[in-house]
Amino acid sequence: MLDRQDRIERTLNTLLPALELAPGRLHAAMRYAVLGGGKRVRPLLAYGAGELSGADLRRVDRAAAAVELIHAYSLVHDDLPCMDDDVLRRGKPTVHLEFDEATALLVGDSLQSLAFQVLSVQSLADDAHRQLEMIELLARASGSRGMAGGQAIDLEATGKTLAVTELEFMHVHKTGALIRASVILGARCGDALSQAQMNEVDRFGKFIGLAFQVIDDLLDAQSSTATLGKTAGKDAKDNKPTYVSALGLDGARKLSEELRADALRALDTLPQSGGRLRQLADFIVSRQF
Numbered sequence: 001m002l003d004r005q006d007r008i009e010r011t012l013n014t015l016l017p018a019l020e021l022a023p024g025r026l027h028a029a030m031r032y033a034v035l036g037g038g039k040r041v042r043p044l045l046a047y048g049a050g051e052l053s054g055a056d057l058r059r060v061d062r063a064a065a066a067v068e069l070i071h072a073y074s075l076v077h078d079d080l081p082c083m084d085d086d087v088l089r090r091g092k093p094t095v096h097l098e099f100d101e102a103t104a105l106l107v108g109d110s111l112q113s114l115a116f117q118v119l120s121v122q123s124l125a126d127d128a129h130r131q132l133e134m135i136e137l138l139a140r141a142s143g144s145r146g147m148a149g150g151q152a153i154d155l156e157a158t159g160k161t162l163a164v165t166e167l168e169f170m171h172v173h174k175t176g177a178l179i180r181a182s183v184i185l186g187a188r189c190g191d192a193l194s195q196a197q198m199n200e201v202d203r204f205g206k207f208i209g210l211a212f213q214v215i216d217d218l219l220d221a222q223s224s225t226a227t228l229g230k231t232a233g234k235d236a237k238d239n240k241p242t243y244v245s246a247l248g249l250d251g252a253r254k255l256s257e258e259l260r261a262d263a264l265r266a267l268d269t270l271p272q273s274g275g276r277l278r279q280l281a282d283f284i285v286s287r288q289f
């Protein structure tokens with residue numbers, strides 16, 4: 001994990017525009033938003049899946065960077081006063097506080113564009129058609145039928161009580177779609193997996209994406225701002241429906257274990273029984289931050 005975290009940091013550092021390039025303030029804010037923080041779970045999943053499919057590591061670097069850039073953009077926009085209105089992210093003041101709101105908006109826009117630039121200008125696959133499919137996959141996962149759509153549902157749900165099926169629908173989109181795309185994109189950088197195995201990788205991504213969110217809800221309820229590097233206890237304060245409000249602490253913990261088991265079962269038929277994806281599933285469900 002440490003090796004891959006270091007690798008994605010170096011890749012992102014190279015891909016982000018240099019401070020010396022105009023407009024310097026926007027580039028400084030983009031670098032502030034992306035570098036030196038975060039667990040890099042989505043890149044780690046892409047690397048894990050890429051390893052299973054025998055992918056060239058340099059190709060996975062690009063896929064991993066693209067998903068992390070989309071993720072970083074979503075965090076910057078999510079923290080804006082018109083959305084979650086938060087002051088702390090990755091242990092630092094949020095981008096709109098450190099810079100200003102207009103810059104934060106442009107940081108998100110620019111990171112999203114950069115993600116697609118990275119996927120387009122460098123080779124991800126021998127077959128150009130495959131590369132286009134990968135670009136489409138990330139576009140769908142981030143758009144109104146994926147992450148942005150999930151965020152819209154989340155904003156509408158504030159102050160309401162949602163059934164567990166409705167919560168699941170929201171999070172399959174808001175958090176799950178990008179996590180699922182990270183695994184698939186990593187796997188698509190190589191050729192070693194059959195279609196049946198790719199389907200299992202996709203199933204793994206779906207279960208682990210939901211498990212990630214259940215744990216996020218538990219940590220928000222149980223952990224501290226200092227440990228998380230973002231404001232803890234915000235869901236309850238903002239009256240947001242969560243797995244904890246729907247199922248209680250024990251029920252949410254039990255669901256996370258069931259999702260982990262489902263995710264691990266999906267890996268059973270894969271080479272090395274899923275290799276590092278298995279370890280990442282454990283990390284996602286056992287994490288403390």
Ligand code: GRG
Pocket residue numbers: 037038039040041071073074075077078090147148151174175213216289
């Ligand atoms: C603004 C289009 C748009 C979408 C925002 C992902 C998202 C949608 C908002 C983030 C708010 C949030 C707390 C979502 C829950 C799960 C989540 C994505 C947590 C943060 O991800 P981590 O824990 O963060 O991977 P790090 O900082 O480690 O990268």
